[in-house]
Amino acid sequence: MIMSNNINKWIFIFLAIPFSWGCSQNNKATQESAQAMDSTGAHTDEHISSEVVISDLQYNAIGVQEGAITRRTLSHLLKVNGVLDVPPQNMVDVAVPMGGYIKNTELLEGMKIRKGQLLATLENMEYIQLQQDYLENASQLAYLETEYKRQQELSAAEISATKVLQQAKAQYLTTKARVDGLRKKLQFIGISPANIEKNGISPTIQIYSPINGYVFQVNVNIGKYVTPNDVLFKIVDADHLHAELTVFERDVNSIRMGQTVRLSLPNETKERLAKVYLIGKVIDAERTVRVHCHLEQEDENLIPGMFVKAFIETAPADQWALPSNAVVDFEGANYVFIKKKGSQGHEYDFVPVNVTAESDDYKGVQLPDEVDPEASTFVLKGAYDLLAALKTAEGGDHGH
Numbered sequence: 001m002i003m004s005n006n007i008n009k010w011i012f013i014f015l016a017i018p019f020s021w022g023c024s025q026n027n028k029a030t031q032e033s034a035q036a037m038d039s040t041g042a043h044t045d046e047h048i049s050s051e052v053v054i055s056d057l058q059y060n061a062i063g064v065q066e067g068a069i070t071r072r073t074l075s076h077l078l079k080v081n082g083v084l085d086v087p088p089q090n091m092v093d094v095a096v097p098m099g100g101y102i103k104n105t106e107l108l109e110g111m112k113i114r115k116g117q118l119l120a121t122l123e124n125m126e127y128i129q130l131q132q133d134y135l136e137n138a139s140q141l142a143y144l145e146t147e148y149k150r151q152q153e154l155s156a157a158e159i160s161a162t163k164v165l166q167q168a169k170a171q172y173l174t175t176k177a178r179v180d181g182l183r184k185k186l187q188f189i190g191i192s193p194a195n196i197e198k199n200g201i202s203p204t205i206q207i208y209s210p211i212n213g214y215v216f217q218v219n220v221n222i223g224k225y226v227t228p229n230d231v232l233f234k235i236v237d238a239d240h241l242h243a244e245l246t247v248f249e250r251d252v253n254s255i256r257m258g259q260t261v262r263l264s265l266p267n268e269t270k271e272r273l274a275k276v277y278l279i280g281k282v283i284d285a286e287r288t289v290r291v292h293c294h295l296e297q298e299d300e301n302l303i304p305g306m307f308v309k310a311f312i313e314t315a316p317a318d319q320w321a322l323p324s325n326a327v328v329d330f331e332g333a334n335y336v337f338i339k340k341k342g343s344q345g346h347e348y349d350f351v352p353v354n355v356t357a358e359s360d361d362y363k364g365v366q367l368p369d370e371v372d373p374e375a376s377t378f379v380l381k382g383a384y385d386l387l388a389a390l391k392t393a394e395g396g397d398h399g400h
Helices: 002-035 056-062 125-156 162-188 193-199 249-254 383-398
Strands: 051-054 065-067 070-085 091-094 100-104 118-123 204-208 213-218 233-236 242-248 260-264 272-279 288-295 307-323 328-330 333-339 346-358 362-366 378-381
Touching: 051 056, 051 383, 056 346, 070 249, 070 362, 125 162, 125 193, 162 193, 242 249, 242 260, 242 272, 242 307, 249 288, 260 288, 307 346, 307 378, 328 383, 333 383, 378 383
Parallel strands: none
Antiparallel strands: 051 346, 065 378, 070 242, 070 307, 070 346, 091 233, 100 118, 118 204, 213 233, 242 288, 260 272, 260 307, 272 288, 307 362, 328 333, 333 346, 333 378, 346 362
16 A cells, blocks of 8 residues: 555656646647637637646556547527526515514524514504504494494384484494594504403504514614614515526527526535526616526525526537536636657647536536547546646746
């Protein structure tokens, strides 16, 4: 085991030496080559990237495999950006129907709450006055109802004048309407008329959560006066989180319902899958359209508003493709290793490409114009080992 580790160390050193020379000689060409890739992937510079040279020993130790690029039918990948969001019914602004002072609240942002849970208690003299008006009118209504029935009996027996009956009826119906209105007002602010008839007047009202979810925002503190126009809390139910993607007008026609979407969050290596669910019908001022996507697997750790990068798999097309491990990611760009033309040894050019499609095992690539795919030999296996040595060589080169 010790001998094996030593051999690996020597192989790593041998790899670093030729890379150091190749990188220093061609680093400028690499930068110019990468900058020359235009938005369509066309390569306009005559230079090809850094040259990599390894020995037979290094070649065998890495297990490099060379081969030709092939044509495969893969879905085109449309790169877009967006954010995570929730449907309107899953985000609630909590307000009060009648102003008051915050007497108590224990909510903090991020707290998980359930439907019907107490959010805050408010107090106000107006709550007392409203309940008092209701009780007084309810008591008066009972008397007026009795008087109205008595006048009906007297009128039927022709003992009382019709005018007296009409006055009793008007007073009864007016008070009844007033009581009904006050009852609805009490119910609207969360006070039970039956409760105050039984237990008396209360100076406070309670605010309860209308949904299950998380506290997204807290805008109040104890003692603060709030009005019906103020938002006390924002509550979000993230159970149906979706991705809202922004697609440019020129790309909209290639998107269809049900297409697969590959999502990734900042600083996250794993990929999440989604499906196109809705395609917007309005083009905004920036000439973009909103595309609504449903996640295949929900995650309670995701938060609305998170930025996402996405690839939408559009209609399949026949294109040049390489095994996924043959395409390496270096400093935010994609590269492949191509055997140097006329080389009898193990010399490779480090060439920038655009990834146009992707499957589980293959990636569609768009090569620079000067590369003839049918006449080129590609590194199909071992590309990441070559890249690791290249990074090491560049690090040593920068130190000089």
